[in-house]
Amino acid sequence: MKISYRILIMICLGLCLGSVLQASQVSAEGLSFAWEERFTQTAAPFAPVRPIAEFEPASSVMIRYPLGIPTTLVVALAQTTDVLCLVGSTSQMNSAQNSFSSAGVNMDRVSFMIASTDSYWTRDYGPWFLFDGNGEYGVLDFQYNRPRPGDNMVPEIYANEFDLPYYGMNIKQTGGNYMTDGINTAAQTRIAYSENSNNQTNVNTQMQNYLGITNYHVVQDPNNTYIDHIDCWGKFLAPDKILIRSVPASHPQYNAIEATANYFAQQNCAWGYPYRVYRVNTPQNQPYSNSLILNKRVFVPTMNSSYDAAALQVYAQALPGYEIIGVPGSAYTPWESTDALHCRTHEIPDARMLDISHQPYFGDQNYSGEYVFSANIIAHSGAALNADSLFGLPRMLSAPMD
Numbered sequence: 001m002k003i004s005y006r007i008l009i010m011i012c013l014g015l016c017l018g019s020v021l022q023a024s025q026v027s028a029e030g031l032s033f034a035w036e037e038r039f040t041q042t043a044a045p046f047a048p049v050r051p052i053a054e055f056e057p058a059s060s061v062m063i064r065y066p067l068g069i070p071t072t073l074v075v076a077l078a079q080t081t082d083v084l085c086l087v088g089s090t091s092q093m094n095s096a097q098n099s100f101s102s103a104g105v106n107m108d109r110v111s112f113m114i115a116s117t118d119s120y121w122t123r124d125y126g127p128w129f130l131f132d133g134n135g136e137y138g139v140l141d142f143q144y145n146r147p148r149p150g151d152n153m154v155p156e157i158y159a160n161e162f163d164l165p166y167y168g169m170n171i172k173q174t175g176g177n178y179m180t181d182g183i184n185t186a187a188q189t190r191i192a193y194s195e196n197s198n199n200q201t202n203v204n205t206q207m208q209n210y211l212g213i214t215n216y217h218v219v220q221d222p223n224n225t226y227i228d229h230i231d232c233w234g235k236f237l238a239p240d241k242i243l244i245r246s247v248p249a250s251h252p253q254y255n256a257i258e259a260t261a262n263y264f265a266q267q268n269c270a271w272g273y274p275y276r277v278y279r280v281n282t283p284q285n286q287p288y289s290n291s292l293i294l295n296k297r298v299f300v301p302t303m304n305s306s307y308d309a310a311a312l313q314v315y316a317q318a319l320p321g322y323e324i325i326g327v328p329g330s331a332y333t334p335w336e337s338t339d340a341l342h343c344r345t346h347e348i349p350d351a352r353m354l355d356i357s358h359q360p361y362f363g364d365q366n367y368s369g370e371y372v373f374s375a376n377i378i379a380h381s382g383a384a385l386n387a388d389s390l391f392g393l394p395r396m397l398s399a400p401m402d
């Protein structure tokens with residue numbers, strides 16, 4: 001049983017008036033249908049469903065061996081987070097163990113799940129996650145949009161292995177083309193529709209029923225590559241922050257990318273004000289948006305390029321309090337503009353997280369002796385929250401003073 005308390009935190013702030021509180025190309029065509037059916041359709045979760053965002057607390061990160069990431073990244077991930085590594089067999093597990101141990105990975109934090117996979121793109125085939133209307137954590141499966149039957153089984157195997165509620169939504173999807181704000185919003189490129197017979201109503205309905213997406217941005221891919229995954233050009237960093245790549249005016253995709261950035265700048269975030277749009281310069285199509293947020297750390301693919309430092313700086317400015325870690329690709333599996341660090345990793349949200357949702361103030365606020373903050377707190381651990389010992393600590397993120 002989950003415990004939810006609505007609390008009102010009254011905080012008197014001695015602030016002056018006018019302070020601002022802000023808080024390898026694969027085509028699915030022409031193949032037999034068997035690969036698509038590697039999932040089990042279920043009823044939707046109990047409503048209202050909340051999608052879980054990448055920037056929420058994570059308990060572990062899913063990778064796959066043989067790796068598509070450098071072993072040095074496994075070392076870094078296991079420094080602070082548990083790592084769940086998919087392996088096809090016990091002998092593969094042994095070779096992964098040997099390779100990780102000799103590279104200095106903290107093996108206390110590594111566990112293995114046997115699943116026979118076709119590729120290392122855990123982002124694309126790995127499970128999506130949600131909390132249902134009872135606050136229960138759930139694993140969401142879908143038809144992976146690639147003919148990789150082993151990969152397509154992973155969410156179901158995962159749910160079974162960890163004895164978690166499993167949901168299957170009957171549309172073609174891929175994690176590299178999905179990002180959510182953890183409230184009610186998702187953004188995807190048009191393949192979300194075109195790979196589902198352009199049945200927009202069906203896709204919209206399923207995204208709402210299985211994930212709670214009522215604010216759904218399905219946009220043209222501005223990159224002009226084969227893949228059309230949103231992680232190749234954009235990323236939600238927070239409910240009100242979005243990162244979009246930028247290129248010089250001479251780049252052939254300049255107009256399309258600017259149009260996409262303008263589109264998001266004109267949309268309101270779930271908190272009711274326009275997105276703050278951050279831009280990362282990718283003149284040679286560097287995959288800087290293809291990063292992984294894991295708890296308070298961001299792992300950004302670097303390209304041994306003179307633009308790397310600026311890219312890391314953009315993340316640092318957008319995400320105060322986060323550690324930003326640049327990660328060069330491995331020689332065997334280099335980062336590509338259509339396929340980098342985000343594609344080859346998948347955070348697993350903490351099913352027992354303490355969820356504090358709170359609507360920040362935005363813009364000028366009239367000051368009349370106090371500001372009132374309201375927060376909804378859910379202890380997904382099931383632990384009791386004692387209303388008389390809860391207190392809030394306001395954080396001033398931006399404070400222009402006259």
Ligand code: ARG
Pocket residue numbers: 024025026121123124146175176177227229231232338339340342343
């Ligand atoms: N060649 C792979 C595919 O098309 C690349 C996957 C890249 N994934 C991503 N999230 N961008 O399946």
